[in-house]
Amino acid sequence: MEVTTILGGLKTAIDIAKALKDSSKSLKDAEIKMKLVELMDALANAKQSVATLKDDLLNKDQEIQKLKGLLEFKEQITFNGLVYVDKQDSSVLYCPKCYGESGQGNRLMIVDEALLRCPVCDFRCWLPGEQPGRKVIHPGI
Numbered sequence: 001m002e003v004t005t006i007l008g009g010l011k012t013a014i015d016i017a018k019a020l021k022d023s024s025k026s027l028k029d030a031e032i033k034m035k036l037v038e039l040m041d042a043l044a045n046a047k048q049s050v051a052t053l054k055d056d057l058l059n060k061d062q063e064i065q066k067l068k069g070l071l072e073f074k075e076q077i078t079f080n081g082l083v084y085v086d087k088q089d090s091s092v093l094y095c096p097k098c099y100g101e102s103g104q105g106n107r108l109m110i111v112d113e114a115l116l117r118c119p120v121c122d123f124r125c126w127l128p129g130e131q132p133g134r135k136v137i138h139p140g141i
């Protein structure tokens, strides 16, 4: 819902109210009632438009917060060639597949002492030295 639609609805309501005020003596009761119905309809439409606008703004606020979180996370990590590593704590590793697809930082879990696994997408890779021929994924481990 655009603001111009809301403003247009409010202008209609104001115009009807002005018409009622300016010509209330010359209008018959039935005409006054009809104008009041038009006025109430215009105000109800404007109210609905404002409610829709409020929802749109709330959705945009939520999207901004989500994007801020993704940006903060992006600044918090670095890529080591295979997985993402937390700059503050190099033992914290994040799934490159999930980050690449959605920007989400899902931590890799150590399974079977040598295998890292993403609990969300099931991405797997070996700890360094545990699987010959694999890239060293994190020298600190």
Ligand SMILES: [Zn+2]
Pocket: 095, 096, 097, 098, 099, 106, 118, 119, 120, 121, 122, 123
């Ligand atoms: Zn993943």
